[in-house]
Amino acid sequence: MVRTYKEAVEWIHGRLKLGVKPGLKRMEWMMEKLDHPERRIKAIHVGGTNGKGSTVCFLRHILQEAGYRVGTFTSPYVEQFNERISINGQPISDVDLIKLVQIIQPLAEELEQTELGGPTEFEVITAMALYYFGKMNVQDVVIFEVGLGGRLDSTNVIYPLLSVITNIGYDHIHILGNTLEQIAFEKAGIIKAGVPLITAIDQPKALRVVQEKAASVRAKVYVIDRDFTIFAHEPTTDGERFSLQTPFASYDDVTITMLGAHQVKNAALALMVADYLRTYYSFLIEREHMYNGIRKAAWLGRFEKMDERPLIIIDGAHNEEGIDSLVATINAHYPNRGVHVLFTALGDKPVAAMIRKLETIAQTMTFTTFDFPRALSAEQLAEQATHRNVQCATDWKQWLKEKRKQIATDDIILITGSLYFISNVRNFIKNKYN
The missing domain is CATH 3.90.190.20 (Mur ligase, C-terminal domain)
Structure with missing residues (x-):
């Protein structure tokens, strides 16, 4: 049994030798043993090829401005391992990390003795996050970033309020497939029955795959440049300025400090998600929260x-x-x-x-x-x-x-x-x- 922070992190990283093992059977087994903490979480699920972290960051800041306590599960980390599981941008404590490993380690060892085999590093970390936010420290809302793909990603055991797919590109093609359609199929795997999807996918072939999956499970889809539209975008000396029209409101002269047209899309996604939460889930989010949150957002290691x-x-x-x-x-x-x-x-x-x-x-x-x-x-x-x-x-x-x-x-x-x-x-x- 681990007793120090160093031992806890070393044990987690020791799982790297198991590589990537797509599939949800091991996660479902652990969730059953933990009495399904994932069912107690109000979650938003964010997938896509690029921009997931930035979108999570923009959305977290909006929700924080509105006074909500926001959990996040992201990867990889930039400054310290603990930041992968954070509350309002603050990484969990070393003490809590040790407690989580002490809970998950015996399960991992028991799972290794079954035909399913031992859980990977990412599965272990995901289980830790789910237990933390489901049992140890429940938050108003938790934003989960997909690790790889979506359909078989370990985060896909959650049933979220909303699903978000940032974009589709050629990454991890040795696992996800070497065409946009194949990759889109894997990303679309996070779409759940009746759960709305908000997406910034702009390639017609990839979008068609995602829309077909959403239609098959009766999930409403909101698509950038169709259902919510960016206009009047211009670079500024210290960021970007743009306006956004959603089905519910218009936002003029939004400013962000993250540079790049791609960050404008990520910010637009976050604003659309916040607008949907405000409109359909009664989140108490005012316009000033959206403007201020978007402006304050900064993401380490991105330009x-x-x-x-x-x-x-x-x-x-x-x-x-x-x-x-x-x-x-x-x-x-x-x-x-x-x-x-x-x-x-x-x-x-x-x-x-x-x-x-x-x-x-x-x-x-x-x-x-x-x-x-x-x-x-x-x-x-x-x-x-x-x-x-x-x-x-x-x-x-x-x-x-x-x-x-x-x-x-x-x-x-x-x-x-x-x-x-x-x-x-x-x-x-x-x-x-x-």
Whole structure:
């Protein structure tokens, strides 16, 4: 039995060796043993390829402004493991994490002796979150972010008030399928009978799959650019400004501090969800709560400015669609600045395509690696590059220290790729490069 925080986290991470095991049988077994904590939670379920974390963040801030206590279950973490299970943005305590592991560990060991096999790391963490919000610390509402896919994701044991799908893109294709239709089918698996869906999917083929699933279970669908519409969008010096028309209200001159057109879509999704909760579930959300919440929202590691002169930006763009959004944001907000890119990625990503897109904005391209099982080497990444100014950096910390002294003060250091890597970089920069 674990007794310290270090032992608890080590036990959880020890489950990583089991890899990814899609399916809900192990989760259902644990929920039965725990007397179904998932049935006691007022939940909102957020799936999609990119933008899940930002959408959760926008929605959480709106609900907090309205005075609600909001639980969140997100992944991965950026600063500390505990933040995956949070209340009003505050990670759970080390003491509570230890208690949760003490409850779930015996179940995991018992489950290992069955034909279902032991639960994975993500299944264990999901069970911990469900028990925490269902039994230990019940909240007004809990927002659950899907881990991978949807249909067979361990979070899919919940029956939410609303389902949200941000968008569909090519990620985890070795598990979810290599066509938009196949990926959309997996994402659509979170849609429940009679539970409304709000989505920002804009590809016709993917949207058709999702609508067919929703129709089959009689779930109402609200689609961006059809049922709720963004207009008058313009970049500002410190964010974005836009207006939104929903079926229930009009919101003019909404401002956000997260940069990029993709964040405008995520904010619009959150506003539409809040509007629906206000209209149909009697949530006491005023217009000022929506405006203030959206404006205050900030998401770690997503186009986050870490230093000035030179400007250092970190962004966890870990797939092709994420890189597209990142490049568009740089072009919209910093069109005439020298950009020095530091990039690394995991081996299951379409790195050649990602690198090609980054090369369009880069003055220099530097590749590195980090301590993670699936991380590619700097040399493997460099082989995919066609840029005229390419280098490899074995020690990215030393590279960063030197680069910020070498470049012009109005240039930009852009660090992107794996979110796991971005977490390391963020902690390093916060400690002032020491």
